[in-house]
Amino acid sequence: MQFNRGDKDDKFLLNLYRRLLYPRMVEDKMLKLLRQGRIGKWFSGIGQEAIAVGSTLAMQSDEYILPMHRNLGVFTSRDIPLKKLMAQWQGKITGFTKGRDRSFHFGTQEYKIIGMISHLGPQMALADGIALADVLANKQHATLVYTGEGATSEGDFHEAVNVAAVWNLPVIFLIENNGYGLSTPKSEQFRCKNLVDKAIGYGVEGIQIDGNNILEVYNTINQLTMEIRKDPRPVLVECLTFRMRGHEEASGTKYVPQELFDEWEKKDPLSNYEAYLIEQGVLTSDSIVDIKIQVKRDIELEVEEAFNEDEPIANADQEQADMYFPYQQDVVQPSQTSSTEKRYLDAITDGLDLAMQKYPNLVLMGQDIADYGGAFKITDGFTAKYGKSRVRNTPICESAIVGAGLGLSINGYKAVVEMQFADFVTVGFNQIVNNLAKTHYRWGEMADVVVRMPTGAGTGAGPFHSQSNEAWFTKTPGLKIVYPAFPEDAKGLLLASIEDPNPVLYFEHKYLYRSLTAPVPDGYYTTEIGKAVRLAEGSKFAIITYGLGVHWALDYLKQYPESDATLIDLRTLQPWDKEAVNAAVKVTGRVLILHEDTLTNGFGAELSAWIGEHCFSYLDAPVMRCASLDTAIPMSKVLEEDFLAKARLAETIDKLLKY
Incomplete structure (x- = not known):
């Protein structure tokens, strides 16, 4: 082995030796402790x-x-x-x-x-x-x-x-x-x-x-x-x-x-x-x-x-709390009294635009989001306004981009990562559930990353561009999951998600992008994460839903005005509003859980289990779920309509009321 000291003096060479010797001698000690049974595992270098x-x-x-x-x-x-x-x-x-x-x-x-x-x-x-x-x-x-x-x-x-x-x-x-x-x-x-x-x-x-x-x-x-x-x-x-x-x-x-x-x-x-x-x-x-x-x-x-150092003392409350970076949301009310009619898509664009202005350290990353403006044109014009350094086209590599988002957060930045379709998150799954979700619990670091998830069916896009995959993540501690159903919430929840220093998966329904228009408050405001909203009040039964399911439920109530139903839009799935659900059950005694995702192990299963465990004494009928078929999502419009939960909504409500 040939060594070249160059211009390095003896002091430098000696320090290098001590640095090299020290880990070797530590390892020698670890191997002895392992043989003595005082430690259980060691990876040697x-x-x-x-x-x-x-x-x-x-x-x-x-x-x-x-x-x-x-x-x-x-x-x-x-x-x-x-x-x-x-x-x-x-x-x-x-x-x-x-x-x-x-x-x-x-x-x-x-x-x-x-x-x-x-x-x-x-x-x-x-x-x-x-x-x-x-x-x-x-x-x-x-x-x-x-x-x-x-x-x-x-x-x-x-x-x-x-x-x-x-x-x-x-x-x-x-x-x-x-x-x-x-x-x-x-x-x-x-x-x-x-x-x-x-x-x-x-x-x-x-x-x-x-x-x-x-x-x-x-x-x-x-x-x-x-x-x-x-x-x-x-x-x-x-x-x-x-x-x-x-x-x-x-x-x-x-x-x-x-x-x-x-x-x-x-x-x-x-x-x-x-x-x-x-x-x-x-x-x-x-x-x-x-x-x-x-x-x-x-x-x-x-x-x-x-x-001789202390062993941990198990504290379930502390363990659960430490899954998230400590953060108390300060809800920002609209500073202006005016509002503007906006499409669901435009409300998201408005939210991103305001966030880019508020946070100079915010970086947007995703496929085709720069000059092209993204697959759905949500970031159209952003490069002219903020430059390609902050609005970054990425190679087709979801795992690396989610990981880069975490790296940005570690080094003082905020990141919003766009999945071109929520379905494509599978190739970034490990970074989300094992890195973003667990980082704070493991060593106290925040993961200030929002992953935008264009989701859902209704457009005939077939098995790989239409999935409702929120339940893949609602079971993962450390993540927050939001799912707005209206333009106003789309903007307010997006801004709240970007403010939050914890990892947030933001589900935005593709079918609603251009089909839904409503007044959206002008200026900067946020919507409370974890807070549901009651859209209708009644005493016969309650519908608990989110996303496109909210609009299916509203259509049903409009068609059957005598329904006398309470309608809860969860808006957030992790954390979700247990108080609102509990109150709805108490008033009605009958509950229908509606969602676009497939029935088996969809998020409705968790809601149903919680209601059965905590609200059983108020129930007059079994909790019923209305969800999509347990199949992949077909492309054909006829097949897709039959797949979606909407096709079985009226009959499920009828069954609930007749029980």
């Missing part, structure tokens, strides 16, 4: 420390790093106290996640480190968003994100690198190629000779380096960061290395040929650098012993202190 240490020290302290679970050297090189890390690993209340998540699955704004989730790859899109925020804020910063060779097969890798390339984002994508994804060798992971060759396909620079040579790692990353701070662009760096332990200790290493261990043991990053420093006169055998004695003493002390 022995043999790979030079990558984490060298690259981290090449970054400025205020630049974000997004590591993986084998990058202990990132955390120690950012000077996070071992006691704090140990508390995290042991699930102590003083850990970064208060016992809610494991190992390195956390972030910390204090140290500018954003950890991974167990799904390989999503952190790369967050790096895009973080870097985008720096570019928009005119900060000359770089962002460093790690991934393994196995994760380069993930769609998240492709999407993140491609977005960074298209947008010229100052991101270093660092691949730790240690030869194995758990037990699967690289020969079964990809066919290209070198992973760095993937850079060619994205039109970005690619560099392959010896990941076990700490000076080569440091010098390479240091040079790249200096360049991309001034000339933003992504770079792909492949670090060749080897994992000397198993994927995690329980998996062992029997699947790895012994000759590989023999070969890579000779390339050990610590022993080779140590020998070089002795040769350079920076270290002696005696000084090495002294350093190790001191490091061991420090490690022992902090580890034992961490073991």
